[in-house]
Amino acid sequence: MTEPLIVGAMVRTIGAYPSGWRHPGAHADPQGDAAVLRRIARLGEDAGLDYLFFGDWLATGPDLEFRDPYLLARIDPVSAVLYLAGVTERIGLIATVNSTYADPYATARATASLDVLTGGRAGVNLVTGAEPRAAANHGRDAHADNPARYDRAEEFVRALRLLWESWGEGAWIADAAAGVLIDPERLRPAGFAGEHVRVEGPLNVARPPQGHLPLVHAGTSPRSRALAATEADLALIAAPDLGSAVSARTELRGLAEASGRDPDELKVVVPVLPVVAETDAAARAIVERLLLLVPIDDGGGHAGREAFPANRSLGSFLDAVGVAPDDPARVAAVDDRVPAETARRFAEAGATTLRLVQDRTGLAAGRDLTWRHLIAAHAVPAAFVVGGPAVIADHFERWRDAGAADGFNVLSAFQPAQFEAFTALAAPELRRRGLLGRSGETLRERLSLAAPRPAHAPAAVA
Template sequence: MTEPLIIGAMVRTLGAYPSGWRHPGAHRDPSADHAVLRRIAEEGEDAGLDYLFFGDWLATGPDLEFRDPYLLARIDPVSAVLFLAGLTSRIGLIATVNTTYADPYTTARSLASLDVLSGGRAGVNLVTGAEPRAAGNHGRDAHADNEGRYDRAEEFVTALRRLWDSWSEDAWVADAQRGVLIDPEGLRPADVRGDHVRVDGPLNVARPPQGQIPIVHAGTSPRSRHLAATEADLALIAAPTLADAIATRGTLRDIAAEAGRSPDDVKVIAPVLPVVAESDAEAHRIVERLLSLVPLAEGHQRDRTAFPPNRTVEAVADALGVAADDPLRAASFDAPVTAQEAARLGSAGEALIARVARIAGLGVGGDHPVTWRHLVAAHAVPAAFVVGDAPAIADHFETWRDEGAADGFNVLSAFQPAQFEAFTRLAAPELRRRGLLGRDGGTLRDRLRITSHVDA
């Protein structure tokens, strides 16, 4: 019998689509994140998801309001998973740590503590950072280059594993009659002496229940893929198409094999942004609403600080190669796209219109016409939506599994909490019925079926 997929939720309280926070009823107040996090955790655990995943970003600025509003103000990921550890009992809890700026001893200690407090449900996503403003927030003049960041990341992983292995499994004796608390031979130093990381150890936290806490990594550079394939238990990929995912998974498995690791030890996880409803038509209406709520360059928006320059009809026309003197460049956002105008947009425009038709059920002409607003929004804020009722969402998961594109998925929600609840209450039961969801295991390692790096 085929093993169920690994299915977790990538938690973004303000929603994973930039206009999601504007959707009616959506959560939009970061100071009230505790309430929505509690709700997400309860839903995810009841649905049988394998983990909740919290990303991170070590800076903020006005540009994020339009590009990625969920990054503007967010709970520290380690704090978030510690908060949820006491509110849940089964679901895994994965926090992101930036190895460029974090201290390995502090990181190992906080995650080992989480693992002890949660009964073996901790995981860590290690990143090297892509935000240059983070340097100034950590007392540095500039963000380190890619090679330097990954040199440090590799040493960071070594330090974590040695610190988590400070205590052998039988080191804690606790023999009250003999007065023997520990076996000193079972307490080991880390003794890491690298060019970027130096750690003595041992760790002053009990051995994590999982022994070695699962490590997650994502990235697209050659160094990033090498780290993911050789060290990570979960490798997160960014793959807009099925073919891209198949190729990326194959590359990661090849790198693992070349390094002497079993390719099956690398679990490849793809992102998915499902918009779920009782019917395909209702799901299309949700996407149409999301597109219509994307802020475009009109009214006061045009004068806002750091407003994106690509949210105009002219910007779309430029991208599609429309002639400079074509009058459609002056089209109103809310004017329907006519057949004559669509014909002047070329093959790229045809593909854009087809994408809007697929995700929002809109077309040129007919009862549900596509407007320039829809085209500008879909072009400026692209998203790999999977749209439809529960069987449609399950079909996507099943196809990617059967084609060898992924070992599991990180589920994003366009807005919270309604879309996450639509996934857990509509799609999750269908996934379970098909045997795609429902792994067992008392710890996160057990659920993920991790066998590598147990003894670092």
Template sequence: MTEPLIVGAMVRTLGAYPSGWRYPGAHRTPQTDAEILRLVAREGEDAGLDYLFFGDWLATGPDLEFRDPYLLARIDPVSAVLFLAGVTSRIGLIATVNTTYADPYATARSLASLDVLTGGRAGINLVTGAEPRAAGNHGRDAHADNESRYDRAEEFVAALRGLWDSWSEDAWIADAERGVLIDPDGLRATDLDGRQVRVTGPLNVARPPQGRIPIVHAGTSPRSRALAATEADLALIAAPQRDDAVATRHALREIAERCGREPETLKVIAPVLPVVADTDADAHRIVERLLALVPLADDAHAGRTAFPANRSVDALADALGVDADDPLRAAAFDSAVSADEAHRLGAAGDALIERVARIAGLRVGGRSGGAGDGILRWRHLVAAHAVPAAFVVGDASTIADHFEAWRDAGAADGFNVLSAFQPAQFQAFTRLAAPELRRRGLLGRGDGVETSTLRDRLTGLRPVTRHDAP
């Protein structure tokens, strides 16, 4: 029997789709609310998810309001996982750390502490950062280039591994009678003297229960792939189509094998944004609403700071290569897209229209009777093009079909589940889709195990330390 997929929640409490916070009933002020974190954590744990994942971004600014509003203000990831350590007991907790700006000793220390406090449920997602403003927040003149960032990331990983290996398994003797607390030979210096990372060690936190805390990496460049393939337990990929994911997973595992690693030990995780409801039609209506709520370049947003340039019919027409003098460029957002206009959008337009039909059940043509009538309007097309997402839309069985098809095609070893808005869409996933995934054997790596480490869940392996190895 094939083993279940790895399924985690990528937690964005303001909702992962940029208009999600506007959806009726959605949480609009999670940036000051501890309760929503608690609720998502407990819900995810009860549903049998393998981990909660917290991304990071080291700057903010008004431009994020329309692009990625969930980045504007949120609890930092290490604080979030430490908070959730106290309110969960089984689920893995993965925090993102930016290797360009973080200090390796402090990072090794806080993650080892999390691992001790949770009995081995810690994970760390290492990113090198794509936000230039982070430089100014950390006293640097400029964001380092890709090569330099990944040079540092590689040394950063070596530092973490060395520091986590500081204490051998049996170094803490605690023999009160003899008055011997530790075996000094079991406490090793790290002595890493790299070009960008220098750390002596040893670490002043006990050996983490997992020995090697699972490492996650997300990136797209060749250096990023090399880092993921050689060092990561989980590689997060951005794959819009199943074929892309198959190719990326294959490429990553090939690099892993060339580096002398067992390729199966590298698990590849794809993002998914399931919109779940009792029926496919209900789920389509949710997406129709989400698209309709994406702010567009109309009067309501005139003069707003850094409003995205791609939110007009004219911008869409440019992107699709429509003639400069085509009258469709003047279409009102709320008018229906006619069959003749759809034809003039060309092959790229066809693909976009097909995607909107798939996610929102909207069709070209017909007589429009007002919002919610299933008619494709310019508003939907502009929004779907400007704000793409890894939507999978439908009832529990439609969602499970997607997970199953990707697994069977070799596209992914698991999924990071995003929720368009909170908490209702996360709950729809955990309460409607998760039971169906479990029924099909697609979810439940931790089933029947009362206490297991995150590493056990991900790989079933627990490596010995460098020092303990024969």
């Protein structure tokens, strides 16, 4: 019998699509994140999801309002999972740590504490950072280059594992009659000194129930793929289509095997942005509304705002899709309907955008499709999977059967309604098909991970 997929939720409290916060009833104020986080956690746990995943970004700025508004103000991920540890009982909790700026001892201490407090439900997503502004926020002149960041990340992983193993099996004796609390021979220092990371230890937190917390890593560079293949338990990939995902998963598994690992030890997970409703038509209507809510240059003053993206105008869209300078569309209003004859002259990029919008909204050129829809879809692309429960489950099943993914990170365009729709409508269908519903007391068990390989050298035999 085929094992259910790994299904987690990638939590973004004001929504994963840039206009999601504008949708009627959507959560839009980070001051109220606590209530939304509790709601998401309870829904995810009740639906049988395997984990909640919290990403991170170590800077902010006005440009993020239009590009990625969920990054403007967000709860620190370790704080978020510690907060949710007290309101959940079964679901895994994965927090992001940036190894370029984090301290390995403090990280090992916080994450081991989370694992102890949750009975083994903690995981760590390790990133090296892609935001240059983060350097100044951490007292540095410049963001480290790619090789230096990954050299440090590899050492960081080694230090974490050594620290997590500070308390060997059987180190805690607690023999009240004999007055012996610990076996000092089983309390081990990390004793790690690399070029970028140095830590002595031991760690002053009890041994994590999982031994080593599951490690997650995402990235596209060769060094990133190598780190995922050799050190990660979960590799996150962002693939634009099924074929790309199959290729990426095959490559990662090959790299894992070449490093001496069993490739089945590496689980490959892809993001998915389902827009879910009771019917396909209702889901398409939600996508249309999201497109109409994307801020674009429509003469209303957006273009004069700081950091407003240059690609959100009719002119920029027409340039991108190859419409001639003398075409009548050049003087159209953004809310005019798109003439079918003009759409037929689009270059490949425009034809792709047109096809995606038509598939996801049901709108057609020459009828209700406007330039605003196309400008928004081209400027703010998203890999929506749109429809009722069967459509969402079909997507999961198709990618699994093609060997494209071992699981999915579910994003919600806006909160909490879209996550509620996923858990209430799609999750039961996934469970009915055997695609959802893994078991295990710890996160390692739920992910079907083998026991961790010891980081400390085996004790010498006398």
